[in-house]
Amino acid sequence: MTDPAKIEAQVFSLDEQRAARDARFQEEVAGGGRERCGAMTAAGQACRNYAVDGGRCRVHAPSDPDTEVVPPRRAARREPGLAGGAPPARSGARPHPAISDTSGGSGAGDGRGTAAAGARRGAPRSGRDVGEGGSQGRTGQGRTGQGRTAQGGGDSARADQGDAGGGGGGPRHGSFAWADAQLLQRGYGSAIDGLELLRDAADDRFLDALRGLVGFLRRRVTGAYEIDDFGFDEDLTTHVLMPLLRPLHRHYWRVTSHGIEHVPLEGGGLLVANHAGTLPADALITRLDVFDLTGRHARELGADLVFxxxxxGELARKTGATLASGDDADRLLASGELVAVWPEGFKGLGKPWKDRYKLQRFGRGGFIATASRAQVPIIPTAIVGSEEIYPMLFDLRIVARLLGFPYFPVVPQMFALPVLGPFALLPLPSKWVIEYGDPIEPSSFGRDIAEDPMALFDLTDQVRERIQQMLHRNLMGRRSVFL
Amino acid sequence: MTEGRRVLLTGVSGQFGGLVARALEQRDDVLEIVGIDVREPPNDLRRTEFVRADLRNPLVGRVLEAAAIDTVLHLSLTSQPGAAGGRTSMKEHNVIGTMQLMAACQASSVLRRVVLKSTGAVYGSAHTDPALFREDSTPRIPPRQGFGKDAGEAEGYVRMLGRRRPDLDLAILRLANLVGPRVDSAFQSFFALPVLPTVMGFDPRLQFCHEDDAVGALVQAATGDRHGTVNVAGAGTLYLSQAIRLAGRVPVPVPLPFVSGLSAALRRSGRADVSPDQLRMLQFGRVMDTTRLREEFGFEPEYTTRAAFDDFLERRRLRGMIDRDEAVRLERELYDFLQRKGQERFLESQRAGQEGRV
Known part of the structure; x- marks a missing residue:
């Protein structure tokens, strides 16, 4: 499959290039024997494009531009070993005749090829939907864009000739000289150089990532994003906050989890977990773990102090947390969301070091009542490792009361403050293990358990006991706190 | 009753009252419209008769009898102390006025229906709020002052009338913050500021109701037969930060301790009439559940919160520093650029591969 005759140059979008990259393997297997264009290019070589009709390719087709249709965009995927180990050395590259032929129209200046190229370049762009923000006048934008590219296509012939005269000065393609000049004129020149440097240094994916980033920034700046009734901003959560947390999850606390199959992939569910570590890092990490493994957002229920x-409070709302009240939990579960709750609350979060991994009272059992009203399974979850991130030696109650905090912890890191400065206050890098236990199905507790306090307390204790056992089991299994 | 309604409107000279009166004039099943206010109505009303009277005037009772009014639409609760001539007179009008009006309604023998235009502010605004307020949810921290408290008391008088006269149909409509091209509201003056002060570290969820929807819901309440309390708002929510970005404005976060001082300064300078209860709104926001409006009351708002806000921006010609279309265009330009670079790179890699193999 290394036949140079198979090389094909009709790709005009990043999407296709990406597809080509991904499809390389399949293409090597499949191959293909399509007919080639029979025309000669201006440089005197055989045209390498696929024949579309009449033994000619798109560029050399004898038809007039009006009847032309968009070329088969899949063509590029036939290429084996495309961008794989391609050296990024742009400086040494000279425009290859066969390729500049298809991109800029024939240098001999037959206007037909140019028009076709212009139309082709306009087509994918007008069809693509860059911004999903429902802004008015998008159609108008599309039209002007097309007009602009058509003009670019017209200019390109001239630019090509200029290039040929100057001996192809520089790495830039002649067909884009107009747009480049525009950008330079606007003072983006240094920015372009920077982008090119970065692109050479990085992979192809850099472009994809950059485009994603720019789209995201535009959405944020213009407010073109959606939030749900609870204020959950999925765009921000999945694109900014979770990527920020991921290094903590993967590399700092090295979270391993098991039992994810117990978390339902669709429909409501109530994750009930232990809470520890002075700061609610375990809530964030569990949330991320569930998201990475199942793609679902576990909506946290938070204390009113959070808000x-x-x-x-602002961040909590934007990440989809809501007030731990029956009203909100019912509403979330009724809409089929996965809800996560830490029933120990501040009592678990701010418990002293000597009480580590001892579950505190599980609130007033409100979460059981909620699960029974919505008839969703309860998934007991044990988190090992969060206790050790900020071991709480003392609780300065007086300070806490003055500041209005539920507790004011003294953690060992504080003693390192004079030496390490603010870095001392980083959480300790303990090794975390999260276990999602067997779900307690709603069939095992009736719908009317909410009206029966005895049964409610009983079930609350069962759930608590089960999480406690899971904690002990995982604690026994761990080699050390930090490894 | 069968041939049509005789409606009495309070607050007809206000912008919103005028819109409702005009909408009622369009309807064939409304025979007579009587408007009451202390000022002359500036609106060009055709069929509406106008009585210049304060609500606390015993004249109101006589009008009810003389015109054989069967529906009272109480629209004159005001939220802006500046416009009402100070907080004291605002409260006097809102609370005592409603009390007197309900007393007159109780005495009327032909009256069938009372509709109160209330506000979502009765739920207050606090960190203990549920994500969405239902009509029957009671806020853990009720509003302690301002418009919300007034409206709560006014609702109390209307409900008391319902207890004393069980034959009357009562409808209480709790409207979200109004936005729209014609009615001035607190948010209108807020978004007219050159830079928008926000409370640092807080981003409230807001909910808007387009004025057309508010008028539609009130007309339906006046001419229909549904009763009870209902929230009126557009679907969905917007963060304040998002609304500011949609408007292309620049937010200026103000630390919480300085917020009340700044709002007092703004009030004194007359640039924005932001009362303390609205400050809490800027801190915690408020969103109402509109399920009952759609399912029981049978009214489908035409505008979502987002659409209402967009319409407000467009028709008020609020142009910000950042133009949305411009941003889309810039992104498209960059996208084109990247795409082009991607092509070049691809072509080059092809070329390199080709040369390597030949």
Missing amino acids: RTPFV
Whole structure:
């Protein structure tokens, strides 16, 4: 499959290039024997494009531009070993005749080829939907874009000739000289150089990532994103906050989890977990773990103090957390969401080091009542490792009361403050294990358990006991706190 | 009753009252419209008769009898102390006025229906709020002052009338913040500021109701037969930060301790009439559940919160520093650029591969 005659150059979008990259393997297996264009290019070589009709390719087709249709875009995928180990050395590259032929129209200046190229370049762009923000006048934008590219196509012939005269000065393709000039004129020149440097240094994926980033920034700046009734901003959560947390999850706390098959992939469910570590890092990490493994957002229920705290409350709302009240939990479960709850609350979060991994009282059993009303399974979850991130030696109650906090912890890291400065306050890198236990199906507790306090407390204790056992089991299995 | 309604409107000279009166004039099943206000109505109303009276005036009772009014639409609760001539007179009008009006309604023998235009502010705004307020949810921290408290008390008088006269149909409509091209509201003056002060570290969820929807819901309440309390708002929510970005404005986060001072300064300078209860709104926001409106009340708002806000921006010609279309265009340009670079790179790699093999 290394026959140079198979090389094909009709790709005009990143998407196709990406597809080509991904499809390389299949193409090597499949191969293909399609007919080639019979025309000669201006440089005197055989045209390498696939024949579309009449033994001619798109560029050399004898028809007039009006009847032309968009060329088969799949063509590029026939190429084996495409961009794989391609050296990024742009400086040494000279425009290859066969290729500049298809991109800029024939240098001999037959206007037909140019028009075709222009139309082709316009087509994928007008069809593509860059911004999903429902802004008005998008169709108008598309039209002007097309007009602009058509003009670019017209200019390209001239630019090509200029290039040929100057001996192909520089790596830039002649067909884009117009747009490049525009950009330079606007003072983006250095930015372009920077982008090219970065692109050479990085992979192809750099372009994809950059495009994603720019789209995201545009959405954020213009407010073109959706939030749900609870204020959950999925765009922000999955594109900014979770990527920020992921290094903590993977490399700092090295979370391993098992039993993810117990988390339902669709429909409501109530994750019930232990809470520890002075700061609610375990809630964030569990949330991320569930998302990475199942693609579902576990919506946290938070104490009202969370929503009173500046910045924290704002972020909590935007990541989809809501107030731990029966009203909100019912509403979330009724809409089929996965809900996560830490029933120990601040009592679990702010418990002293000597009480580590001892579950505190599980609230008032409200979560059982909620699960029974919605008839969803309860998934007991044990988190090992969160206790050790901030071991709480003392609780300065007086300070806490003055500041209005539920507790004011003194952690060992504070003693390193004079030496290490603010870095001392980083959480300790303990090794985490998360276990999702067997779900307690709603059939095992009736719908009316919410009206029966005895049964409710009983079931609450069962869930608590089960999580406690899971904690002990995982604690026995771990080699050390940090490894 | 069968041939049509005789409606009495309070607050007819306000912008919103005028819109409702005009909408009622369009309807054939409304025979007579009587408007009451302390000012002359600036709107060009055709069929509406106007009575210049304060709600606390005993004249109101006589009008009810003389015109054989069977439906009272109480629209004159005001939220802006500046426009009402101070907080004291605002409260006097809102609470005592409603009390007197309900007393007159109780005495009327032909009256069938009372509709109160209330507000979502009765739920207050606090960190203990549920994500969405249902009509029957009671806020853990009720509003302690301002418009929300007034409206809560006014609703109390209307409900008391319902207890004393069980034969009357009562409808209480709790409207979200109104936005639209014609009615001035607190948010209108807020978004007219050059830079928008926000509370640092807080991003409230807002919900808007387009004025057309509000008028439609009130007309339906006046001419229909549904009763009870209902939330009126567009579907969905917007963060304040998102609304500011949609408007292309620049937010200026103000630390919480300085917020009340700044709002007092703004009030004194007359640039924005932001009352303390609205400040809490800027901190915690408020969203109402509109299921009952759609399913029981049978009214489908035409505008979502987002659409209402967009319409408000467009028709008020609020142009910000950042133009949305411009941003889309810039992105498209960059996208084109990247695409082009991607092509070049691809072609080059092909070329390199080709040369390597030949």
